[in-house]
Amino acid sequence: xxxxxxxxxxxxxxxxxxxxxxxxxxxxxxxxxxxEYTQHMMWPLLHFDQQDWPEQVLMIGLGSGSMLKFLYRYRxxxxxxxxxxxxxxxxAAHHHFKVPQANxxxxxxxxxxxxxxxxxxTHYDLILVDGFDHNARAHKLESEPFYLSCSRHLRTHGxxxxxxxxxxxxxxxxxxxxxxxxxxxxxxLPWCEDGNVxxxxxxxxxxQDNFKDQREAAKALRTATHLNLLPLISQIESxxx
Numbered sequence: 001x002x003x004x005x006x007x008x009x010x011x012x013x014x015x016x017x018x019x020x021x022x023x024x025x026x027x028x029x030x031x032x033x034x035x036e037y038t039q040h041m042m043w044p045l046l047h048f049d050q051q052d053w054p055e056q057v058l059m060i061g062l063g064s065g066s067m068l069k070f071l072y073r074y075r076x077x078x079x080x081x082x083x084x085x086x087x088x089x090x091x092a093a094h095h096h097f098k099v100p101q102a103n104x105x106x107x108x109x110x111x112x113x114x115x116x117x118x119x120x121x122t123h124y125d126l127i128l129v130d131g132f133d134h135n136a137r138a139h140k141l142e143s144e145p146f147y148l149s150c151s152r153h154l155r156t157h158g159x160x161x162x163x164x165x166x167x168x169x170x171x172x173x174x175x176x177x178x179x180x181x182x183x184x185x186x187x188x189l190p191w192c193e194d195g196n197v198x199x200x201x202x203x204x205x206x207x208q209d210n211f212k213d214q215r216e217a218a219k220a221l222r223t224a225t226h227l228n229l230l231p232l233i234s235q236i237e238s239x240x241x
Contacts, residue, residue, distance in 0.1 A: 003088045014064045023064025030098045031073040037196035044159040046217040054125030060113035061130040065099035074225045081107045083116045114140045117149040130163040142174040147181040160201045190235040
């Protein structure tokens, strides 16, 4: 898969041989989340006011490593495992996007995400899935068996967040697969302007949103990390999602 790097207006982006952006980094703020969908992927943080959550994170699909760097910086207690099928992507992330090398807190596996979960014995607080090929296809990473595997690997209060492409023709099938596995524990966040939508899921039913508590958590997160999820909360409330 061809790897290309572009830069425009202080933002460096990763491409898989097409104009589609697979990840971006503002060069002056390499730890921040530049793309809107990556910000939405952090929505689970609002449901846990403890700074020690998550302790164990699995990321399937590395891209430019923006979510990895965000959690690495602002959740120093967590241990992260990243699964990326293409070693070229890992090389680009290290050399162009300031992704740290593997260490005691960070494990990077060159592997297929589906096969990795089939063999893995770890349970996770947070699983982040953001894996696409150069044709913007997620293949088995949006299948019912894969979501069942994710469900089995979540801790009691664990959460799954997946990046979906709303323009992808299999999106409806992906949504059905998530519903089959997580039932009332599955929801979609508002669409992003770039065509992405984030699905979040847990093994228990969703409780009614407490927007007051979420706003307080979002304010604390903004103070600590500069990530502002208050507009996302307002969208969820106004749309009744």
